[in-house]
Amino acid sequence: MPDAHVRLVGLSKRFANASAAAVDEVSLDIPRGSLTTLLGPSGCGKTTTLRMIAGFYEPDRGDIFIGAHRVNDVPAHRRRTAMVFQDYALFPHMTVQDNVSYGLKLTRMSGDECAKRVRSTLDFLDLGGLEGRFPGQLSGGQQQRVALARALVMNPEVLLLDEPLSNLDARLRVSIRSELISIQRQVGITTIYVTHDQDEALAMSDWVAVMNRGQVVQWGTPWNVYYQPRSAFLADFLGTVNLVHAPVLSMQPGSITVQLGPQALEVPFDGDPPGREALLAIRPETLTLGNPIDEGGLALRGTVVRRTFLGHVMRYAVRVADQEWLIDQPDPGGASLADGEVTVIVNSRRVHVLPDAAE
Amino acid sequence: MRVFRREPALGLTALAMVLLMVLFIVLPQVQVVVAPGLQGYVTFFSEGPNWVNATWNSLRIMVLSTTTAVLLGFVYAYAMVYSQMPWKPFFRLLAVLPMLSPPFVVAASYILLFGPRGLITYDVLGQSPNILGLYGLWGVQTIAFFPYAYQLIADVLARADPRLEQAARNLGATSWSVFRTVTLPLARPGLAGAVLLVAIYVVEDFGNPALIAGQYTVLPTLAYGLITGFGDFAGAAVVSTILLVLALALYFVRLQLEGTRGGSVVTVTGRAGSMPRPPVPRAVTMACFAGCLLLATLIGLVYGVLLLSALVEAYPFNFTPTLRHFEYVGAHFGSLRNSLVYATAAAIICSSFAILLAYIVQRKSWRGRGLVDFMAIAPAAVPGIFFGIGYATTFNQRWLDWLDRGALIVLSMIFWNIPVGYRAAIAGLQQIDRSIDEAATSLGAGSLRAFRDVLFPILHGPFTTSLVTAFVRAITTLSVVIFLFTPGSAVATITIFQLVNDFNWGGATAFTVSVIGSAIAVLVVLWAVSGRRVRLNELSNA
Numbered sequence: 001m002p003d004a005h006v007r008l009v010g011l012s013k014r015f016a017n018a019s020a021a022a023v024d025e026v027s028l029d030i031p032r033g034s035l036t037t038l039l040g041p042s043g044c045g046k047t048t049t050l051r052m053i054a055g056f057y058e059p060d061r062g063d064i065f066i067g068a069h070r071v072n073d074v075p076a077h078r079r080r081t082a083m084v085f086q087d088y089a090l091f092p093h094m095t096v097q098d099n100v101s102y103g104l105k106l107t108r109m110s111g112d113e114c115a116k117r118v119r120s121t122l123d124f125l126d127l128g129g130l131e132g133r134f135p136g137q138l139s140g141g142q143q144q145r146v147a148l149a150r151a152l153v154m155n156p157e158v159l160l161l162d163e164p165l166s167n168l169d170a171r172l173r174v175s176i177r178s179e180l181i182s183i184q185r186q187v188g189i190t191t192i193y194v195t196h197d198q199d200e201a202l203a204m205s206d207w208v209a210v211m212n213r214g215q216v217v218q219w220g221t222p223w224n225v226y227y228q229p230r231s232a233f234l235a236d237f238l239g240t241v242n243l244v245h246a247p248v249l250s251m252q253p254g255s256i257t258v259q260l261g262p263q264a265l266e267v268p269f270d271g272d273p274p275g276r277e278a279l280l281a282i283r284p285e286t287l288t289l290g291n292p293i294d295e296g297g298l299a300l301r302g303t304v305v306r307r308t309f310l311g312h313v314m315r316y317a318v319r320v321a322d323q324e325w326l327i328d329q330p331d332p333g334g335a336s337l338a339d340g341e342v343t344v345i346v347n348s349r350r351v352h353v354l355p356d357a358a359e
Numbered sequence: 360m361r362v363f364r365r366e367p368a369l370g371l372t373a374l375a376m377v378l379l380m381v382l383f384i385v386l387p388q389v390q391v392v393v394a395p396g397l398q399g400y401v402t403f404f405s406e407g408p409n410w411v412n413a414t415w416n417s418l419r420i421m422v423l424s425t426t427t428a429v430l431l432g433f434v435y436a437y438a439m440v441y442s443q444m445p446w447k448p449f450f451r452l453l454a455v456l457p458m459l460s461p462p463f464v465v466a467a468s469y470i471l472l473f474g475p476r477g478l479i480t481y482d483v484l485g486q487s488p489n490i491l492g493l494y495g496l497w498g499v500q501t502i503a504f505f506p507y508a509y510q511l512i513a514d515v516l517a518r519a520d521p522r523l524e525q526a527a528r529n530l531g532a533t534s535w536s537v538f539r540t541v542t543l544p545l546a547r548p549g550l551a552g553a554v555l556l557v558a559i560y561v562v563e564d565f566g567n568p569a570l571i572a573g574q575y576t577v578l579p580t581l582a583y584g585l586i587t588g589f590g591d592f593a594g595a596a597v598v599s600t601i602l603l604v605l606a607l608a609l610y611f612v613r614l615q616l617e618g619t620r621g622g623s624v625v626t627v628t629g630r631a632g633s634m635p636r637p638p639v640p641r642a643v644t645m646a647c648f649a650g651c652l653l654l655a656t657l658i659g660l661v662y663g664v665l666l667l668s669a670l671v672e673a674y675p676f677n678f679t680p681t682l683r684h685f686e687y688v689g690a691h692f693g694s695l696r697n698s699l700v701y702a703t704a705a706a707i708i709c710s711s712f713a714i715l716l717a718y719i720v721q722r723k724s725w726r727g728r729g730l731v732d733f734m735a736i737a738p739a740a741v742p743g744i745f746f747g748i749g750y751a752t753t754f755n756q757r758w759l760d761w762l763d764r765g766a767l768i769v770l771s772m773i774f775w776n777i778p779v780g781y782r783a784a785i786a787g788l789q790q791i792d793r794s795i796d797e798a799a800t801s802l803g804a805g806s807l808r809a810f811r812d813v814l815f816p817i818l819h820g821p822f823t824t825s826l827v828t829a830f831v832r833a834i835t836t837l838s839v840v841i842f843l844f845t846p847g848s849a850v851a852t853i854t855i856f857q858l859v860n861d862f863n864w865g866g867a868t869a870f871t872v873s874v875i876g877s878a879i880a881v882l883v884v885l886w887a888v889s890g891r892r893v894r895l896n897e898l899s900n901a
Contacts, residue, residue: 056797058361075365076800077809089798093816102812103802154802 004029004065005190006053006158011062013048022048024214026062031207035184035191039201040211041237046194047162049211053192054160055079066157082151083160087167088143090135096122096146097131103154121153125183141172148180152187159184159191165200177203198238202226210234227283231356235281242287242325243354244280248273256353260346261300261321267348271355279354284315284328286350289338298346304339318344362723369806373719376712380734383774387749388741392600394752395593403597413581414601417562420493420577424500425558431501432508432553433546435654438647439509440516441542441639445648453655454506456662459882460875461835461852463566465503467859467867468661469495470571471668471675478664478675491573499567502657504560508553515549516542521636528637537637548616555613559606563742565838566852570859578602579744579838586842592752599745610740669868687866688873691854695870698851699877701765702833705772710825712773713780714818718810721788722796739778743838746775751842765848768840772833779832780825787821788814823889827882834878 008028014021023045030036038046051057053064055076064071071079082103091099100121104114122128125145135143144164151159164180165173181204184191195201201208202222210218210225218230229235232243246258246265256269258278267280302320309315313328316338327344363370395403403410435454438444457465473480473490480486523545527537565579572580579602582595639647668674672681688695716735720728738746750771754762791814799809815822837852844853851874858867 054797054801056800073365075805076797077803077805079801080803081801083797083801085794085798087792087794089792089794091795091798091813091817093819102799102804106803106808150798150802160801 003032005032006030007065009063012060021214026216028209032190033188034206036207037193037201037205038209044211045214046211050160050162050194054081054083080157081160082154082156084147084151084164086163088147092135096133100150100153117153121149125149140168159189161193163195228352240284242282246278246280248278263298265298265348267351269353281352281354284326286347287327288345289342300344302342302344304342362725366806376716383770384734387753390753391596391749394596399593403594407594413576413578416575417577421558421561423497424561427501428505428557429508429553431505433512434650435509436513436516438651439513442644442647444644450651450655453658454509457503457506459878462503463570464871465661466499466567466570468664469499471664476675482675491571493575495571496568500561504557508557511553512549516546519545524637534640551616555609559609562605565744582744599748602742603745606742607740665868665871668864669872684865684869688869694849694854695851698834701769702830705769705833706826706830709773709776709829710780710822713777714784714822717781717784721785735781736778738775743836747839747842764845768843768848771839775839776829776832779828783821783825787818
């Protein structure tokens with residue numbers, strides 16, 4: 001892993017009157033220049049972790065390092081961790097210009113230099129011409145960009161984003177999402193992004209830390225956490241999944257053979273022996289209906305129970321043995337709609353054995 | 360206290376503010392309570408003046424005046440919010456007048472109207488009755504304090520969602536049963552709040568009983584009599600302590616009520632105001648109009664007779680117009696100027712202090728802030744006369760002679776009014792998301808800087824409310840300052856009180872008209888400067 005810019009070591013926080021810790025022994029190395037997402041359901045401790053990095057909360061235990069410095073005792077306003085808030089938190093009584101230049105003025109930067117920086121940041125974010133407007137006179141997307149400009153203009157050590165897209169409508173969210181990625185890549189600033197939306201996390205991140213009940217339950221690339229989740233909770237949280245119990249037939253170095261329906265299937269695996277039964281996670285889009293073409297594939301017989309049109313895919317519910325499987329078929333118009341008895345083709349390279357089957 | 364260790368400037372500010380409050384709020388009050396000593400209390404209760412009678416009188420007038428004032432307040436509020444009667448802006452304006460003037464001017468007017476040589480009793484009816492005593496006081500306090508009940512109840516009624524009543528109508532309820540089963544229960548928190556607020560005002564009222572209660576002695580007038588008649592500060596301290604206990608009890612019942620029920624019973628929705636209420640029957644509207652007109656006429660009479668008396672040669676014998684009474688205003692211009700200067704200074708300092716205090720208490724977590732919160736709201740429960748005696752006993756000392764008495768009066772006005780600004784600021788802060796301060800912090804602003812640049816400008820509204828309310832309360836108070844003034848630092852209310860006691864009615868009324876006039880002028884200037892219309896109903900939010 002590249003060198004860590006932000007390091008969290010055994011970070012813990014429990015709020016007064018709370019029965020469980022909000023953040024429980026979280027340790028993370030966040031690589032320099034990366035966009036790292038803290039992903040998890042509400043109440044998982046992701047925002048608390050972010051706010052401890054920003055200095056808004058005091059950790060009960062553990063250390064926060066930014067670069068080489070331990071920042072636990074640095075007050076929030078000296079940490080150089082500019083934050084973009086969920087509701088933007090633009091100062092309602094200041095114009096766009098004043099909002100964006102606010103932080104620079106506090107640094108006693110010369111007026112010319114300050115104006116130049118604000119100018120170029122506003123242009124960079126395509127906000128030219130809106131300098132004199134007040135936040136109330138801007139659209140949601142524009143407010144979002146002003147909030148980002150206000151943080152970026154500070155040239156902070158670390159950029160913190162707290163669910164910045166959740167107040168936008170679905171279409172805008174997707175377009176601003178890609179804008180954000182390209183800005184982050186251009187500026188190259190270490191960014192920590194908090195969201196509960198797994199699509200957002202997968203689409204945007206270099207690294208994802210999935211959190212649950214105050215702990216980091218998985219850390220990896222988006223590909224990694226999506227296709228190789230550690231547990232059923234993670235598999236389910238990151239997207240629709242078929243969880244299939246399968247008896248273990250044998251184990252080899254680097255793979256494992258399980259029984260799926262009437263047949264044996266060898267899938268990659270190098271964890272601890274799962275015991276007699278393995279729990280498999282199979283994403284619906286990796287399954288196909290029809291004839292087995294691929295030699296790695298495996299064909300199972302099933303019956304279509306119902307189908308749901310989702311726009312980008314047709315989702316079939318197919319009964320295989322005694323379990324319902326979900327299968328996503330893109331471009332369903334090509335063939336006629338499947339019905340009755342069908343064949344389900346499993347791509348063995350996309351079958352994942354969950355290492356923590358117990359969870 | 361880690362908050363303060365990280366930001367020493369904030370910590371020092373908080374420390375300084377707490378020390379000032381201990382010195383100017385806690386110390387004087389503790390001083391009054393402990394001054395008589397245990398022996399003093401024993402002696403007083405066994406052989407002192409007739410305090411049982413005064414306490415009983417205070418309680419009786421509290422029940423009577425509160426009942427009628429709240430009843431009238433409710434009728435007025437119902438008429439303003441529900442009925443389709445005409446002239447609403449006029450009625451609204453008239454109901455504000457009593458709040459802008461020293462409360463005891465109602466008593467003065469009452470004497471001018473109904474006294475032995477009253478306009479109505481003597482000139483119209485040819486009678487010269489003895490009006491001093493319980494009934495006069497009852498009537499006067501009803502008129503003087505019903506506007507506070509009206510403002511509070513109208514606020515609660517207006518916030519109730521009209522859809523609730525529409526739903527009741529929709530389910531088949533008649534307008535009477537809607538009133539009984541929906542409107543009245545929804546108004547209950549407002550009614551209860553109004554009862555307790557008015558009860559406090561009645562119990563601590565000093566000016567009205569002093570002028571017209573006659574032999575009917577209540578606690579504040581007993582305390583005043585003990586000091587001015589016998590120089591008995593210890594006895595007065597005991598009497599005011601009884602008064603304090605009474606007012607504190609009322610106040611904390613009120614806080615309890617507001618905390619638990621006030622918010623939750625009434626459905627507050629942003630759109631409620633824009634939706635029309637179902638019309639009330641025409642007869643009800645007519646009755647409302649008649650009732651309001653009657654009350655408005657009474658208020659009109661009260662202030663009309665003041666104006667009349669100020670502008671004629673010798674009311675009520677010689678009605679030749681003259682401006683000569685305003686010469687008194689010129690002669691005592693110092694006290695009018697003092698009033699304006701002191702009240703303005705006190706309002707500005709008090710509001711700034713309170714808003715910063717509210718920020719430090721509401722936004723930062725530190726041990727002891729609950730206690731500080733209590734210190735900041737407690738003065739609202741302290742009767743003015745108690746506050747004044749506290750300042751007099753604590754700060755009227757030889758080694759403090761270098762201190763200008765005017766400064767002492769300003770200090771008393773500042774700290775007596777802290778709850779006004781503090782509660783307004785807390786309510787305002789609760790509506791501002793914390794992410795606003797955090798945004799400033801994450802951009803490099805320390806707490807005090809963030810307060811100055813971001814929160815203070817956003818709290819513009821509550822700040823203006825606080826300025827206006829503190830100013831009006833400071834300029835109209837008599838009881839707080841009556842033991843503090845010196846000839847050079849007398850304020851207008853004291854001059855008026857003395858002129859009334861000298862039966863110089865022309866001078867007293869000319870002075871009153873000038874005070875009310877300048878108070879209104881200051882408010883108009885403030886509106887013009889702040890660019891925001893201060894909602895006058897906020898005046899009752901002390």
